[in-house]
Amino acid sequence: MTYALSINRILENIYAFCALDYFTSKQARPEILGRDHAPALRRIICSAAAEMIFRLTPPITSTNLTEESDPEIISIELDLDENNGPIECLRPALESALAASVMALAWCGNSASLSDTYATLFNKNIEAIAQTLRRFSKPGFIEAAI
Numbered sequence: 001m002t003y004a005l006s007i008n009r010i011l012e013n014i015y016a017f018c019a020l021d022y023f024t025s026k027q028a029r030p031e032i033l034g035r036d037h038a039p040a041l042r043r044i045i046c047s048a049a050a051e052m053i054f055r056l057t058p059p060i061t062s063t064n065l066t067e068e069s070d071p072e073i074i075s076i077e078l079d080l081d082e083n084n085g086p087i088e089c090l091r092p093a094l095e096s097a098l099a100a101s102v103m104a105l106a107w108c109g110n111s112a113s114l115s116d117t118y119a120t121l122f123n124k125n126i127e128a129i130a131q132t133l134r135r136f137s138k139p140g141f142i143e144a145a146i
Contacts, residue, residue: 001082003091005074005098010045011038013099021114030106041102042071048101049074052094055126059137080136087136090129097125 018029032040046065053060053076062077076094080087104118 001078001080003076005091005095007042007045007072010095010098011041013096014102017099017103027111030110033106044102045098048098056130056133059133087132093125093129097122
């Protein structure tokens with residue numbers, strides 16, 4: 001089963017997080033989070049996606065991150081039990097997690113507390129996604145001891 005993550009939707013999540021941060025803390029966003037820096041953010045998103053894929057493997061079996069085929073989409077192939085069908089809301093959850101990862105990195109030089117908040121959000125999202133994927137995994141996958 002293939003899920004396609006839109007880099008543009010991830011960028012929109014980042015910009016929404018920035019707006020929320022401004023309205024709640026009145027703290028100016030780091031310059032890198034502006035729309036003018038979208039090309040750099042795209043590279044950071046791909047880097048965050050690679051980390052996320054490693055953390056969720058198995059059942060992720062492949063991705064297009066190793067290719068330069070489509071710079072707008074990050075595809076993730078999951079080896080899941082087909083009888084369960086697609087997992088509802090997996091794509092937006094993955095995109096939101098990636099946005100949180102980028103936010104944690106961007107804020108690390110400006111606000112340790114906001115950086116920690118976004119890192120915690122990323123980790124909680126990844127753990128929730130990993131638990132869901134384990135329920136949908138094909139029989140035979142061995143779960144890591146935690």
